[in-house]
Amino acid sequence: MANTPHTITVEGLTRRFGDFTAVDHVDFTVEQGSMTGFVGGNGAGKTTTMRMIMGVLSITEGQVLWGERPITVADQRTIGYMPEERGLYPKQKVLDQLIYLGQLKGLTRTAARESVMTLLERLNLAERANDPVEALSLGNQQRVQIAAALMIEPSALILDEPFSGLDPEAVDSMADLLREHTARGVPVLFSSHQLDLVDRLCDQLVILAGGRVRGSGSPAELRGGAPRRHRLVAVRDAGWVRDIPGLAAVDVDGPTAIIDLPSDSREERHRLLGEVLAEGLRRGGVEELSPIIPPLSEVYREVTA
Known part of the structure; x- marks a missing residue:
């Protein structure tokens, strides 16, 4: 038993x-x-x-x-x-x-x-x-x-x-x-x-x-809840992400950009992602828009530092 x-x-x-x-x-x-x-x-x-x-x-x-x-x-x-x-x-x-x-x-x-x-x-x-x-x-x-x-x-x-x-x-x-x-x-x-x-x-x-x-x-x-950083891979140059209000462009390299959603509001983050996707489609297409999940090893280093 x-x-x-x-x-x-x-x-x-x-x-x-x-x-x-x-x-x-x-x-x-x-x-x-x-x-x-x-x-x-x-x-x-x-x-x-x-x-x-x-x-x-x-x-x-x-x-x-x-x-x-x-x-x-x-x-x-x-x-x-x-x-x-x-x-x-x-x-x-x-x-x-x-x-x-x-x-x-x-x-x-x-x-x-x-x-x-x-x-x-x-x-x-x-x-x-x-x-x-x-x-x-x-x-x-x-x-x-x-x-x-x-x-x-x-x-x-x-x-x-x-x-x-x-x-x-x-x-x-x-x-x-x-x-x-x-x-x-x-x-x-x-x-x-x-x-x-x-x-x-x-x-x-x-x-x-x-x-x-x-x-x-x-x-x-x-990890702090929902991921704030996302990877964008556009069909053409993604430099336009720098012009979207409320969005932080961490890195832009040709069609690839790492973007940060600084708002604490889930609704605001979703709105910004929708705006990025719509603008990317208008400018020729988007191949990827995905969250960046930090590895547990990164979280571990942060909390034990």
């Missing part, structure tokens, strides 16, 4: 090691059925925060809520956790090891075996089930660790760099598995240095630097 999902809320979470503050009053929420990306450089505090959520590391200040109440050890046991340090026994067979880990989580041997074999099939590892872990590539060892986190039908998922070392096919398989969990209400928090992947998968992002939250929200919110 699947464990019941709950929202995870981190309030004022702080961890000090002597005089060093690794995590400094961090606040965020991982909603049921949502995928939240935890982004930050090495030493930002991501792993320390995850360890505190899971009870692996004690909390100096603050608390972790499970729904509306403080999280308990019993709650933490229902969470699928993938730690930074992979805890696999290299000489033990994949299947035997996963069944053992499932039993530690409270599954019967039969239930553990059934769950493990289903996951190994999904992760294209079924034919390696009786191989020792040390015989697998690092990417395949990563898949085994992922199976260990998912096998208990978790109430939540806390995954530290789950996509590290995976090839594109394995990334897609893993992403599909995570989406299946969020579809049944499971909150998912995972850290990653792959910003393009976080951007593609996540409903919410939490950006950490120096142990503090420097930005949070949906990818669109972190």
Whole structure:
């Protein structure tokens, strides 16, 4: 039976090691059925925060809520956790090891075996089930660790760099598995240095630097809402964009122009785009008029600068 999902809320979470503050009053929420990306450089505090959520590391200040109440050890046991340090026994067979880990989580041997074999099939590892872990590539060892986190039908998922070392096919398989969990209400928090992947998968992002939250929200919110810059490719020279009132021509190079819509009004921005399109058509045609979406890496650099 699947464990019941709950929202995870981190309030004022702080961890000090002597005089060093690794995590400094961090606040965020991982909603049921949502995928939240935890982004930050090495030493930002991501792993320390995850360890505190899971009870692996004690909390100096603050608390972790499970729904509306403080999280308990019993709650933490229902969470699928993938730690930074992979805890696999290299000489033990994949299947035997996963069944053992499932039993530690409270599954019967039969239930553990059934769950493990289903996951190994999904992760294209079924034919390696009786191989020792040390015989697998690092990417395949990563898949085994992922199976260990998912096998208990978790109430939540806390995954530290789950996509590290995976090839594109394995990334897609893993992403599909995570989406299946969020579809049944499971909150998912995972850290990653792959910003393009976080951007593609996540409903919410939490950006950490120096142990503090420097930005949070949906990818669109972190980008500042609707894009203001657009690329225009006209059939003829686009220098005429400089003459449209209320429009800023950032760059014009022959038929290509980068334009900025400085107004905060959605209606005004739409009006300006309509005027650009109409004028471009009048002057010979328009091949492209498209928004410029800043990459997440650019947003990351801005909020952590």
